[in-house]
Amino acid sequence: MRHLIDITDLELTEIDGLLDLADDMIAHRERYADSQRGRILGTLFFEPSTRTRLSFESAMLTMGGNVLGFASADSSSTAKGESLQDTIRTVSCYCDIIAMRHPKEGAPVAASLCSDVPIINAGDGGHNHPTQTLTDLMTIRREMGRLDSLTIGLCGDLKFGRTVHSLISAMSRYPNVRFVMISPPELRVPEYLTEMLRAKNIEFCEVEQMESVLPELDILYMTRVQRERFFNEADYVRLKDTYVLTPEKLRLADSRLRVMHPLPRVNEISSKVDSDPRAVYFTQVRNGRYVRMALITRLLEVCE
Amino acid sequence: MNIDSIRRGIVLDHIEAGRSMEIYQALGLESLPCSVAIIRNVKSQAMGKKDILKIDDDIDIDLDVLGYLDPGITVNIIEDGRIREKKHLALPERLTNVIRCRNPRCITTTESSLDQVFRLVNPAGRVYRCVYCDAER
Structure with missing residues (x-):
């Protein structure tokens, strides 16, 4: 049995295989319409999320499977004081695979230690979000035609942004990738990640200004400053509007740049950017559904 | 100063001077019914000064705790008044329930039944990382 907890649980060849399968699912959706009939996906969302939960549910339903679960901890036995591991032991009796956010x-x-079915991490606090990373990798590969030799700009909340952490871990495994990290000093990438980049001799720089680095980027990955990650409301208010991408700023960038965002956005990307062909964040959403279909399929194959 | 030699038991040698009480407490030696000698500031050629602990019984020592606290310690197993085995410690690759995660967002802060597990990521810097949340200690 395999779980997906961290994107580095997957070998690069496995990632390639997942992205190939997801591409095929887009091209030949009808072939997969009944591929998971009779199987059940449990979606355990101890923390609210619309997009990721619906994406998982849509993925399973598209393949003819069923879903059950809850959308917040309030509507689960966690509200009665049940431990996470007891919840997982129980739910793994009801379904074939679990996607959980906590x-x-x-x-x-902790869930994988006691589960009888594969666990997919659908986000754990500010830590990891591997299926968003698979979505991001799929989008980069489809848009740029490759995952190596790229300059990736990461902008906004790089401290608590789990999508950023997972993306750095994943992209650092491909050759000739360079990172440009754009954030206020308070929201810089955690040290364990910069240490990992140094240890692997991967080029990166940390800057506070977006404008000066825009021309050199292949990918600009924008993130939202998340209120729920701050203990202190004053810090959130002070930092939330630090970076806003506008059509004026985008004029500084190359025509081959792609702007990505894990969504939801608040105001860090002006809606006027949406019509720019370089904005691919809604394409990312579509890709997320197909790459989750591919992941569910592969993890359930291992169980057979 | 004379300390009786032991017939059967354990001698923890090469303890960094001044740390023997910490080791004594970490290993829970205060609860043993047998004699335990704490010898401090013994002259040592290699270390200048060192501490020694002599335990007058062959007990199970948690080598992970010991290796984490002071990997320079030598563990001598004594039988019939002679050293039967000499163990040299190293920083353990994995620590279970030796240290606790300090990350307030870690699942171990709310899931009390979980073991506190850390893996060694940087031996030179003695850095361990929580297997759940990746926070370092």
């Missing part, structure tokens, strides 16, 4: 970091590891 506000505590490392919760999916």
